[in-house]
Amino acid sequence: DVKVTQSSRYLVKRTGEKVFLECVQDMDHENMFWYRQDPGLGLRLIYFSYDVKMKEKGDIPEGYSVSREKKERFSLILESASTNQTSMYLCASSVGGGWETQYFGPGTRLLVL
Amino acid sequence: SQELEQSPQSLIVQEGKNLTINCTSSKTLYGLYWYKQKYGEGLIFLMMLQKGGEEKSHEKITAKLDEKKQQSSLHITASQPSHAGIYLCGAAQETSGSRLTFGEGTQLTVNP
Numbered sequence: 001d002v003k004v005t006q007s008s009r010y011l012v013k014r015t016g017e018k019v020f021l022e023c024v025q026d027m028d029h030e031n032m033f034w035y036r037q038d039p040g041l042g043l044r045l046i047y048f049s050y051d052v053k054m055k056e057k058g059d060i061p062e063g064y065s066v067s068r069e070k071k072e073r074f075s076l077i078l079e080s081a082s083t084n085q086t087s088m089y090l091c092a093s094s095v096g097g098g099w100e101t102q103y104f105g106p107g108t109r110l111l112v113l
Numbered sequence: 114s115q116e117l118e119q120s121p122q123s124l125i126v127q128e129g130k131n132l133t134i135n136c137t138s139s140k141t142l143y144g145l146y147w148y149k150q151k152y153g154e155g156l157i158f159l160m161m162l163q164k165g166g167e168e169k170s171h172e173k174i175t176a177k178l179d180e181k182k183q184q185s186s187l188h189i190t191a192s193q194p195s196h197a198g199i200y201l202c203g204a205a206q207e208t209s210g211s212r213l214t215f216g217e218g219t220q221l222t223v224n225p
Contacts, residue, residue: 004155031211040217041217042201042215042216042217042218043201043203043215045212048211048212050211058212088153090155090156092156094211096211098211100211101146101158101161102146102158102203102213103158104148104155104156104157104158105155106154106155107153107154107155109153
């Protein structure tokens with residue numbers, strides 16, 4: 001079974017703090033994705049990566065950055081957290097090379113005060 | 114405008130009833146994925162459809178893809194409380210493939 005894990009299920013941070021969300025997959029997948037999910041807006045892609053040290057902007061990259069130093073790990077960084085970044089963050093991975101199933105982690109619910 | 118529309122947005126049914134959720138794309142579909150999400154959790158992959166007319170089943174859940182209509186339907190037979198959750202469709206709408214666009218989801222409640 002594919003396993004995607006996220007470092008925290010719940011996180012509370014203060015405005016202006018630097019926040020790291022980590023995602024690890026154990027299936028040697030090439031592709032990894034970060035989404036945020038908000039009521040009425042659905043899932044929106046923040047960043048994705050097709051390979052180690054490679055990243056591409058999704059639909060809403062502003063205020064976020066990512067890091068992929070190892071194939072199995074994809075980190076999402078909020079440089080200076082703001083209240084409008086309060087959301088559910090979901091990480092996913094897929095094999096790579098075409099249209100493949102994305103497998104999701106359990107999500108991190110982030111509250112920025 | 115929304116590229117992937119799901120209907121209905123929410124659905125409340127009595128246990129044992131059948132139900133259908135639809136997902137319609139405004140762009141050409143290259144692959145259609147169905148996921149289920151329990152509140153506050155990640156998405157669980159249910160099934161993927163790729164060819165027009167394709168139909169797949171998983172336990173009491175059946176999904177079909179109508180390529181001409183650019184639409185997929187998810188049908189649950191004899192619903193149970195365990196079917197409750199949010200159902201999301203995701204679509205590959207680009208020839209490059211790996212990115213998916215998601216619908217907003219359908220919230221399903223099954224009353225015992």
